[in-house]
Structure formats: C-alpha cells, structure tokens
Amino acid sequence: MSFLNKISIGLKKKTFGSWLITIAMYTLALTWLYPYIWMVTASLKPTSEIYNTSMFSGNFSLDNFHFLFDSAEKLDRPFFTALLNSFFVTLTVTFSVLLTSGYIAYAMTKIQFKGHKQLNNFLLFQMVLPGMLLTIPMFVLIKQLGLINSYSAMILPSLVSGWGVFMMAQAFKGTPNDYLDAAKLDRASMSQIIFKLMVPLNKSIVAIVGLFTFTGTWDNFMWPLIVISDVDKMPLSVLLATFNKQFGEYVGPVMAGSVIQTLPLIIIFVIFRKYFLQGMSLSLK
Amino acid sequence: MIKPLQMNEAKIGAAIAIGFLLFNAIFWLYPFVWLAIMAVSEWRFFDAPVFSGLTNLNYVLQDPEFWNSFWNVVRFMAYFIPIVLISSLAFAFGLQHLGRGKVFVALCFLLAYISSGVAYSLVFTKVFSETGPINLFLLDWLGYTIPWLSSPTMAMFSVSLVITWKFVGYFGLIFYSGLNAIPKEIYDAAKLDNCSAFTTLFKVTLPMINAQLIMVLIFAITVAFSIFTEPYMMTGGGPMESTNMPQLVMYETAFKRLQPGRAALMAIILAGVSYLVVRVVRKLFERDLEIV
DSSP states (O other): OHHHHHHHHHHHHHHHHHHHHHHHHHHHHHHHHHHHHHHHHHHTSOHHHHTTSOTTOSOOOSHHHHHHHTGGGTTTOOHHHHHHHHHHHHHHHHHHHHHHHHHHHHHHHHOOOTTHHHHHHHHHHHHHSOGGGTHHHHHHHHHHTTOTTSHHHHHGGGSSOHHHHHHHHHHHHTSOHHHHHHHHHTTOOHHHIIIIIIHHHTHHHHHHHHHHHHHHHHHOOHHHHHHOOOTTTOOHHHHHHHHHHHHTTOHHHHHHHHHHHHHHHHHHHHHTHHHHHHHHHHTTO | OHHHHHHHHHHHHHHHHHHHHHHHIIIIIHHHHHHHHHHTEEOOSSSOOEEOTTHHHHHHHTOHHHHHHHHHHHHHHHHHHHHHHHHHHHHHHHHHHOOSOHHHHHHHHHHHHHSOHHHHHHHHHHHTSTTSHHHHHHHHHTSOOOOTTTSTTTHHHHHHHHHHHHHHHHHHHHHHHHHHTSOHHHHHHHHHTTOOHHHIIIIIIHHHTHHHHHHHHHHHHHHHHHOOHHHHHHTTTOSTTTTOOHHHHHHIIIIISOOHHHHHHHHHHHHHHHHHHHHHHHHHHOOOOOOO
C-alpha cells in the first residue's frame, strides 16, 4: 500500500514538476521574443507615443514605413535602394557560394588528381585562422583594385567560401561512388552529376550552406561599413546605422528600418526551420 | 571506354583546384602578405609604405586604449561566460524535461541567433534607454531606474546581456545534444548510490558533457574577442571607453586615425592572444571521456 502510495506521489510530483517546467519554458520563449514584439509595435506607432504607451496601445499606422521610403529620400537616406542593394549582394554571394562550393567539393572528394591532399590541408588551415586578421589587408587589396564604393567590394571577396567547400565536401564524401559510375555510364557531364545527383542527394547540407551564407551576408556590417561610403551603394544594415546616428531621435522610423532589416531573415528562418535545426545539430559534433 | 573519361576528369579536377587556389592567392594570400608588410611599416594608405621596424609594436604596446580594450575583453568575459553557460545549461535541462512544443520553444530562442546584429542592437538601445520600457517598468514597480547603457559600470553588463540573449538558443542546443547522449544507466547507478541531485550534476552530468562545455567555452571566448556590431551600435565604445572592444579600437585606428600598420599589428596580437587563451582553456578543462 505504502509502496503504491509512493509511486503515485512520485508520479504526481513528476507531472506537477513538468507542468512547472513547461510553463517556465514557454514564458521564457515569449520573453526571448519580447525585443521583436516591441520592435514591431514601436515601428507602427508615432514616435511620441512609443515610450509612454503600453506595448499594445496607441495609434497604430504604417506612417513610419511611409516616412522611411518617401521622405527619407529627401534626407539623403534611400532606404528602398538600400533594400535592393542588400538583396542583390546577398543573393549574388549565396548563389556563387553554392555554385563554387559544389564544384570544388566534388573535385576534392570524387576526382583523383595530384595535390589532392595538400588542398584539403590548406582548406583546414584556412578555416582555423581568425577572420579579423584579414579585414584591414583586404581593404588594402580592394583599394588597390580601385573597387572602394562598388558592389564588387562587397561581392568579390565572398564569391568562394572555405566553410561552404568544407561542409559540402564532408557531405559528398559519404555519397557512394556507385551512383557516380552509373551516371558516368549514362554519359552525364560533371555539372549534371553535381547538380542533378550530388546536390539532391545531399539536400540538407546544401540548404544549410545556402541559408547560413544568406543570413551571414545579409547581416554583415563591419565590412560594408568599411568599404562603402556612398549612400546609394550601401546595404540596408549600414544605411540603417548611419540613419540612426544622425536621426536617432526618430525612434519610430528607426524601428521600422529594423523591422525591414530583420524581416527577410525571419521569413527564411520560419520557412526553412527544419534545415536550420539540422544545421545547428550538425555542427554539434 | 571509362579510362579516357577519367583522364579527362582528372584534368577538370586539377583545373577546378587551380581556380580555387588562384582565388585564394588573390583574396587570401595577398592580403596576408600585406598584413605582414603593414605590421612593420609606417603607412597612411596613400603613400608608399616605409619600413619602420618595431616602431608600430612600440606604439601599440604603449597605447592605453589598446590595453584598455583587452581589459574590456576580460570584463566582458567575466559577465558573459558565467551568465551564458548557466542560462544555456538551464535552457538545455528545461528543453529535456519539456513534453510538448520542444521545437517551438527551441525556435523562439534560435530566432535571436539568426537575427540581424544592427537591427537588434538598435532595438536594445531603445529598450534599455533612460525612458525605455524596462526603466518605465522599474520606475512603476520599484521606484528607480537603471542606467543600462549610460553608466560606465553597467554598460558592459548590458552589452553582455544582449549577447547572451543572442547565443543562449544555440549554446543550449549544443548542451541539449550532449545531455541526450548520456546513457541512462549512469543515472540509475547514481540513484543506487544515493547521490544527491547536486552530486549527480557535478559528478555525472557535467563531466559527461565536457566536450560540449569546452566547445561552448571556446565559442564564447571567440565571441569576446571579435564582437564589433553590438558595442559599435549600442554604446560606440563608451561611456568613458568602458565598452571599447578590441575590434572597435582596430577599426578606429585603421580608418579614423589612418594608421593601418598599427591596426594590422593589433589584429595579429589579438589573434595570437585569443589562440593562447583557447589553448589554455583546453589544457585546463578538457578531459578525455571514457565510459568503462
């Protein structure tokens, strides 16, 4: 009897405890979203109301967004151009990284040629060196090439990614050569083998490389801040920072800009959440 | 039939490899050569660099701002590492005991990791401002406000809170996968030995996730040495240089004071020191795990 009693108490305790944990975790999850929620509600209110109304009250309108896209042109802050710049640079870099990583990873894992091993070692060496070493001398190179204040300054150095090659090579290694031999017997070209066979077979890694390249490039701040000073070439991240520096007291428009800067990342994250979770646990090993 | 095809493929493979190396010769090796040249030259971006030997080193080692930025890294780590380790572990334990909605909760936390540095820095600047919502709340309930970003003693703490907000989801997932890999039998054995929850945590759980702890610790150290966007946007290095991190000093030295040589040398010293710190941490805390 007492034994059974103990078990039932134990069960009850467990359910009570797990209820508590569940409530705590959901509360924390919402707390973590608080900055986003505040950002969105603030972006919809007139600046004068942001600090003295509670989060969900006030006169909601899209005025701040109109202000950004219309009158900000007069303030020499072309937000719409900046948004297009961000998309152009980010998409070009992502597309190029996927393409080059695919070819290089295939060459490194499925083709035998001289210097194969050294190439692998070089890649590993390149990945462990911290990026902060390269910032200043990369600026020197871009300056010598006469590319300061150009899209190329933001795109060229990122066309190939060592990390992308490494990730794809890890994945391609595991694909059995039998598939390739079959494709070769059918006279498939190398590009066909890579993009019709290797990529679909290793879909999640390819997605991870693409997604993290996209978010990383979109969010990049220090590099474009250094090489771009012309407002018409600035990506959104830099334009938003300079806008805040000069017109920081316009909290509403600044928050509207932050919403626009964050939105593409959130949309991509929500759509591809499965791959992001996979990507995180991949790097866990 | 297949042999000539393979020969052809080997040529293409070599061509791709050469292309890859060519790219790296321009965008990787060449900058590194310049890094070395700049570190020992007097140069202002325009004229020809003049060899100046150890002048830059002398200057950097006597630059109070540079040393202050190192001290700021230490201060940042003193806040950031304990806070982020404990909260990520708590997150991982919580996630383990969560029945339903694991993915939802994890995604809420990870959203902070994916978001844009410039945007959330701006949001936190406003949320933490003198008249911001957090201070309004504190004033209503407790009758006082906290100078989150405007006091030299608080600013670094606030910055580290923001960075913690960003990384808890990611670090927590790393711990979570470590926790899931611990065999359940070990806990049964600990129970049989009447271990308290405290003993189980420190003698079983934490040693079993040593690899994940080390990994997170190394990430956290790397973050401490390389943050730029958050202090640049939130405090600009102030107040009174209290959040002036090394990357900010490097940026200022190279592009505002136009002393790229000194900034390059700072980068080299910084990379060297962060490498050494990581080595020391591994030496001190890394254990080879063996389950007998």
